[in-house]
Amino acid sequence: MTDPLLLPLERSADSRLVGGKAAGLRALHAAGFAVPRGLCVTTALYQQCLKAAGIDGPAEWQALLRAPDEQRAMARGRIHHHLMTVTWPPGFRQDLESRLVELNPDAETRWAVRSSATNEDADHASAAGLYSTFLGLPTAGLLHAIRDCWASLWEDRVLQYLLRVEGESPCPAMAVVIQPMVHAVAAGVAYSIHPVTGRTSQVFINAVPGLASALVGGEVEPDQYMVEMDEELCRPMRIRRRQLARKQRKLVTTSHGVHGETIPESAQQQGSLSDGQLYELAQLSKQVEQAFGHPIDLEWAYDAERLWVLQARPITGVRPLPTLTNDECEWTRANLKETMPELPSPLGLSFLEQFMDAYIIGPYRRLGCTVPDGLSSVRVLHGRPYLNVTLFYTLVSQLHGNPAFLTEQMGGEPLTFTPRVRSLGAVALLRAGLAIMREWRRVVREGPPTFEAMKAMAETYRSESVQHFSVSELSEKLDALGRWLDAHELTYGIAGGVAQSLQAMGTFLPGWLGSDWRELLNASLQGQGTVISAQQIVRLAELAELAFREEPVRRWFLDDGWTAAKFPEPLAGTTFLRRFEQYLADYGHRAVGESDIMSPRMSEQPEAVLGVIRTQVRTGEVRRPRDILSRQVAQQHEALAEIRRRFGWRWHRGGIFRWWHRRLTRFCVLREANRHHLMYYSLAVRRLLFRLGEQMVERRVFAMPDDIFYLTMDEQRALTNGDRQHWQGLVRQRRDERARNEQRHVPDTIRDWEAIVQEEPPSTSSGREGSLRGIPISAGEITGHVRVVRSTADWGRVSPGDILVVPVIDPGMAPLFGMAGGLIAEMGGTLSHGAIIAREYGLPVLVNVPYATTQLRENEQVTIVSSTGTIRRVVP
Missing domain, CATH: 3.30.1490.20 (ATP-grasp fold, A domain)
Structure with a gap:
């Protein structure tokens, strides 16, 4: 035939x-x-x-x-x-x-x-x-x-x-x-997998107005889009990238053939496709892939009525990656932003990276969790560190935990893309569970002696006692401290205890207590009197009360020419001075941005704390410590009574709640004690490093002692080992880079790292419009005047009852909590250190309120309603 x-x-x-x-x-x-x-x-x-x-x-x-x-x-x-x-x-x-x-x-x-x-x-x-x-x-x-x-x-x-x-x-x-011919309004090519990485959850789309022949021929720059897919449901989840090109001409079909048309200048940077078209095209690409049984690249065109398929061919030469890559992960400044300065030092960043890998990710590996090669927990953009939220999602999921609590515990925005995760099998999970319980028992047992050892380090390595150390001795001491921390670090076990307790209670309390379960739980955690960071607030209130009562001290604070410089001289012989010096001895090792070793400690600049006390003395609004404590205890008792009332005759619920509540309280106390004493350790290291910097100035290796903080940890070791690199030149470059980074603005959440690095705005649904809402992390309702606080320079403007509006709740801001009526933060989570302090103190707090520092105006009166997670503007 x-x-x-x-x-x-x-x-x-x-x-x-x-x-x-x-x-x-x-x-x-x-x-x-x-x-x-x-x-x-x-x-x-x-x-x-x-x-x-x-x-x-x-x-x-x-x-x-x-x-x-x-x-x-x-x-x-x-x-x-x-x-x-x-x-x-x-x-x-x-x-x-x-x-x-x-x-x-x-x-x-x-x-x-x-x-x-x-x-x-x-x-x-x-x-x-x-x-x-x-x-x-x-x-x-x-x-x-x-x-x-x-x-x-x-x-x-x-x-x-x-x-x-x-x-x-x-x-x-x-x-x-x-x-x-199809009379194309827009046309292009869609890849059912990422054409470079082979990631199967990403559909990559190139599009131009009109016909796609110039695009296929490589003659024009197209708009580029990346759509994240839910592979199990074959459904688009979000537009991860939207990179729009300037398109000056387009090819169109007429009765006379194909010819070019000029695109009006106002439309040259408009997107070729709407979101709806992108979702339709991404879903179509995956459907064609399923029909053909292999990844495809699809030539397509939209006319005035519908989407047409013009060709489908196999994608060749791309091997799908079996694991996640850093660029595919989502990143957040939450948590890190709370305890580090806006621009950490190079030394602080390198310590953070090593700390996270050794003391946080390392234990997950030992539990049997898989961490893909090349995937990091920390990444730096323009001098700011970011945490890998996607990585923590996979780790929690592998251990059969509920990753939905990640946002609440870490702060920041929820994940928009959740990768597939293979959870541990029954035997491996049992083994991991036993290992976690052993770690919890260890931190409870070893916590107190470890804390005492860290406090002793700060006493051993006082500034005057390290002056006689040589460079080699300083290097030996620093190495010894590093090895000690390797053997005694408790952060993972303590944080895991808090997270597990909160996750367990977040699982059963919503059904047992109702929609306001979180507010009741937060209130029940107040007034314990044992959270060490919150104790400093009571101590500061005692100082303010004493300053108001002790006449020479009150006169000094009220003097119109007041300056905190050389404060011991005018305060000599006063009870206030003696107790203030004891306060600095107990809390002076803390700081704003204290996780960066370069951040000056409170004892090095006590003026900020004295300024807070002066404000209370001048206004006469001094809060008595016993009132603070009684208020906390009363709120705690009320919350626990209400929880018991709602449990009613179901006695087993009360028993389960008390067991987890005790555990949560214990680990919250341990968590703050661990941070408090780690700062003693940090202070000892800081003094040794600063003395090393002084030695390098004497040798003309550095221009200033704090140049040491502009090296990484590996560079610091190379320096002490005699490396003759031009260190001053390197430090100058780092200082110049820091100055440039100060002028840059970065997002708190990154969902497309490549687009950010290319200076392209990420595709995101968050913005400055909309109602002011957040996550309540401490119970209560309060009305007050807005006071935007971005640094210690703003502390002097805070008056009693003000509502502090901050980028994050830095635990170093604790001295302000004694005056504040409430707190609003752009980022934060229930597990943040600042949150624990604020909750212990009983301040109404909302976190994760986008752009709060710019949306709320200075002196504007607002009301925080933690029960609904809302902020109401008070109209005069």
Whole structure:
């Protein structure tokens, strides 16, 4: 039986006869996708014309593959001439014309003519862009276009490509696809997987206005989009990237063919596709992938009415990555921003990275959790550190925990993309659970002696006692302290105890207590009197009360020419001075941004604390410590009584609650005690480092002692080992970079690291508009005046009862809590140190209030309602 010369696309199933492209379009049509109707000029016509021209295709092909370049060019020219002049078989023209009329009877129809070689769109090699395509042709131009498609099979670029990917391959044959032109409003290419990383959850889309021929040919810069998919549901979740190009011209189809149009300047940077179109296209790409059984790249076009599929070919040369990469993860400044300055030192950043890897991620690995190679827990952008939220999501999920609590516990914004995670099996989970319980018992047992040892370090390495140490001795002491911390670090076990307790209570309390369970729980955690960081607030209140009562001290604070400089002289012999010095002895090692070792400690700049006391003395609004404590205890008792009332006769609920409540209280106390005493350790290291910096100034290696903080930990070791690098030049570069970073603004959440690095705004739904809402982390309702506090320079403006509006709740701000009426923070979580202090003190607090420091105006009166998580503006 003779093979047909023409076939409708819906019957073009035999790739030997219709080529890869036509067979692919037929498969798309058969699967129910929208493909423009068309016609296939089969390989039978091509073979018949070759024979009529006296060309032995297979023999000529093999000869060309082996021929030198000069002979190859001559042979190709001869074949090209024969193909372009061979006579058409009898009746072919008439048959073609009648088939075209059936497709579209309009005489002014414009046609798309595309090659469909038998080696095109193959699984191992797509041959994309090798062969000829013609757009916008009139009917009279189709015969010539068919010949051109045939001739393109013999181009040198085809031979070179096939030699590279297939070696001496058999001779392909050429079919041709003819379809009416789609009057495209937008067109482009969609990849059902990321074309670089191979990530299967990301659909990558290139789009331009009008026709996509210039895009496919690489002549224009397209808009680029990345859509994150839920692979199990084959459903788009979010637009992860939206990178818009300036598009000055577009190709459009008219009755006269394809021509270019200028895009108005006002529209040149508008997106080619709407969000709805992007979601539709991403879902279509995944559906086509499922239908074909392999990843595809899809040529598509939107006309005024619908989305059309123009071609689907296998994606070749991309191996899907089996694990996550850093660029795919989501990152947050929450948690870190609470305890580090806006711009940490290079030394502080390098310590953070090593601390997280050794003391937080390391224990997860030992529990059996998988951490992909190359995935880091911390990343730095413009001098600011970020935590890998996605990584922690995977770790919690592997341990069968509920990652939904991550945002509440860490602060920041919820994850928008959640990767698939393989949880630990039953045996591994049991083993991990036993290891976690052992770690909890260890931190409870070893916590007190470890804390005492860290406090002793600060006493051992006082500034005056380290003066006689040589460089080598300083290096030995620093190394010894590092080894000690390796053996005694407790952070993971303590944080895990708090997180596990909160997660357990967050699982059963909503059903037992109702929607305000969180407010009741927060209130029940007040008034314990054992959280060491909160105790300093009571101590500060005692100092303020004493300053108000002790006449010489009160006069000094009320003096119009007051200055905190040299405060011991005017306060000599007073009870206040003695108790203030004891306060500094107990809390002076703390600081704002204290997790960075470069941050000056409170004892090094006590003026800020004295300024807080002065404000209370001048206003006369001194809060008595016993009132603070009694208020906390009363609120705690009220909350616990209400919880018991709601449990009612269900005694087992009360028992479960008390067990977890005791554990949560114990670990919250341990958590703050651990931070408090780690700062003693940090102070000892700081003094040793500062003395090392002084030694380097004496040797003319540094210009200033604090240059030491501009080196990383590895560089500091190289310095003490005698490395003769030009350290002053390196420090100058770091200082200059820090100054540049101070002028930069960075987002608190990064969902597309690549786009941020490229200075492209990330696609996000958060913005400055909308109601002021947040997560309540401490119970209560309070009305007060807004006081925006960004640094210690703002402390002096705080008056009693003010509502502090801050980027984050830094635990170093604790001295202000004695005056504040409430707190509003742009970022934060229930597990943050500042949150624990504020809750212990009983301040109403809302966190995760986007742009609060810019949306709320100084002196504006607002009301915090923690029960609803809202902020109400008070209209005068």
